Amino acid sequence: MPDRREAGETGGLARIAALLESAVTGLSWAMTAVAALAVGLIVAILLFSAVQRYVLASPFPQTEELAAFLFVVVAFFSIPLGFLKGRQIRIVALWRKLPPALQGWAAILGHLLTIFVLVMIIQETGAFAHLSYEFGSRSWNADFLEWPWQAVIPGSLAVMVLAVAARLLADLGRVLAGRPVAAAEQAARAQVEPE
Amino acid sequence: MLTAAIVATILLALVTGNLLGTTIAGLGLVVLWFEMSGNFSVLGNAVWNVFNSFTFTAIPAFILLGEVLGQTGLARRIYGALSPTFARLPGKLLQTNIGTCTVFSAISGSSTATAAVVGSIAYNELERRGYDRRLLVGSIAAGGTLGILIPPSIALIVYGAWQDVSVGALFMAGVLPGLMIALFFMLYIAAAAKLRPAVAPDEGPVEPIGRALLISLQAWPFIILVLAILGTIFFGLATPTESAAIGVATALVLALLYREFSWIKLWRALVNTVTTFSALGFIIVGAVILSQAVSLTGMPREIIALVAEAGLSPPIVITLIYAMYLVLGCFFGPVEMLLITLPFVFPVVTGLGFDPVWFGIALVIVIEIGLLTPPLGINLFVLITVSENRVTLGEAAIACLPFWILMLIALFLITVFPQIALVLPQIAMGG
Amino acid sequence: AWSADEEVSWKVGSPVGPNDPTTLNMQEVAEQVAARTGGKFKIEIVPLETIGFKNIDELRVLKQGVLDAVYLVPYYLSRDEPLLAAMMPHGALIDPNDNLKIKDVQYEIAKEILEGDKWQLKMIAPAPFGALSEIVAVTTTPVNSLEGLRKLKFRHFTKAGLQAFNELGVSTQVIPSSELYLALQTGVLDGSVYGPTYLKSQSIHEVACCYAYIGAFTASYPFSLVSTQKAWEALPADYQKVLVEVNTEMNAKSWEGWATGADEKAADAFLAEKGMQKLEPFPLADREAIQAAMFKVWAEEAEKIGPKAVENMNRIIEALKSGKSAS
Ligand code: NA
């Protein structure tokens, strides 16, 4: 979470970062809620497919495909909040040994690298979804249009880019103000000080 | 050039304290850049194909099962009931982890699902009771690997269908090695508890055995749960994937009976299930990209060809193949590893006269070891996530090291005495 | 004299596994092409699953420039090109030999689709294929009639089959083939359509007692070698010729192998030895009912895809009825 007391002190950059962070956090929570509903739906679908085999005369072949699509929603909609809450695994042992002055810049470089990698993945998974849109690709059994489900991947990762960008701006503000950075440090605390 | 870029990427990751997902995906991009002239377009297919798979859909259901048991207090009741009986064993309730993993291995075909469900049932409750966090992580992450050894097993089905090996024989062959490894794990936990009694908390005065067993009867919801899941599979009412959902429904009914059900608790269980994935999704994306990149280079095939053509003796060849899988296991998930390597490894191994059923089991064990090997040990991640990052990757890996060594010993025994795997299928096939 | 002794190497994707007969046939094509070009034209056969793709990605992989060509299996491609999948469904033909009547028209249709504006690929030649002719119903109790199937929980592996059998009153579902073994063992399923060679490779004899002929595989799907235009145009003319010749010859050989049914006879023998019972075929009236139901589903499906699909279907059915088996 951004430290709101800072906003007044370091001015523009921190304020933008805090604003972005709270917007992305809200969005990420909404995505998490959708993913939670998707988990419930997956379970309901699996139950239904077991029950229908005995109760109904004709089974319902769409269930398997729908469950697999919903899994994509669960796996990806959960990613941005996982990042914001510092749940994603980092290897911080070496970074912690850097002199404090370098830690900030190193963290900023790390954010930039993450954004770069994410943008590459977004571009290619987006192109994949776009190809499906052009082909009008449909799932084998249930005839679901595939591209909206495929677009879940670049869409979720784009929200993660925003989240990383919020942390990048906040860290930049701190480094320029001569303060220690928070983002990686927070994760480091989660990793190092569980006692 | 490629090597330099890989080293640079890893160094950069360490210096910036970066996300593991970024780092692994970055390595994949580097390999694609140098080996596939920067053709990244394959990423789209690869990521979609891995995530849009029916075999995964059981995993959220199994994790939800664990979360429902936790939120409704059923897990606490079950462990409370079992505690007097296990209090007399060295390691106390830690021993139940291996037992529970063995039971869930017989339900689920996937090691990650097994670790996830047992982790979400057991971790919080046993940590609350004061058990040693590392031994807790090690026992569940390692116990979870039994998931693909004890039937049913996705990995064995892939292996059998692909290489014309009897799936039934493979399933039977997995039973004894699976039980043997489970026994090793329990003995290790007992030994660790004898040496360092602090790993297990004081569970109160040891009750007389009769009374302890009587109290343990209060764990009946767990028995109902296992019967509901195993029974529906056994009597053909549900596929293993569907049985996960039946488990969730059963847990909810039990919660209602105990008047512990509420919509808030169910919602919390759902959100916690999602949170478990929040740490895994991005790392798996990275792993998919890296394994896709490496498989496009044809490297695994070339290594195997090299080994095959060197004219080495069978024991050396099989040792080298194990070594290759141990290295690959650092970076690949079990099914990807099978798909990438098996077409080239299988002819070499069977050509040397090894039994294909036996090799299936040896292969699964060596692949399971990979699930515990950092940086990309999926079972380690599951437990780190379940612990809400209170355990670091390094700690989890160290916690698993003894289990890792025990599995290597099991692999050695099964290699020297193939009968451990083969005796059951031979009896069944009337051999 | 080869065109300036040019060295060319192609990566060609196979949609099936490394040990599948189809992949082995492709390896042989590669060897013969190398032999006839003095080793100058090298073809590497790459099973898609060993490089992280699925068979349904075949056409995308070509578009993405990862491979130069692929061996096309049309029915895998319903996701990206529904027209290719809208051909004679597996199991709809009553007699395996009916395939000979429709193979040329199905090849023509595929060529029109793939060389059209949407894909702009090059359909090089008909290709060798794994010779399958008989589809069987495998069951856990002896059943060889539609009436008997109506008492079972059944599985079909095609969409048309799924719908058709449900319409015929057989409770039919899709279960992934990786779960088939367990499903038959535990009783989630009582039967499934399958091929005898797959019964053998997936050890289904361990969990089912019997099987009976129920319809024909569509061996006449246009299995063929398809490349990008770019790769084709960059290929020297004499290499092009060799590639067409070798594939066409091997395709003819596949049809000969298909006619003898050697693989299936071997599978039958193996299954008999394992104690499996091959029952009398399903009665002709039942097979005709299945065909009618499948044609109905096919027509509905074609209607959904569009007028082109309906036109293609009519061409195929016309060829079947006019009864001339082309060669
Ligand atoms: Na299992």
Ligand code: NA
């Ligand atoms: Na690993």
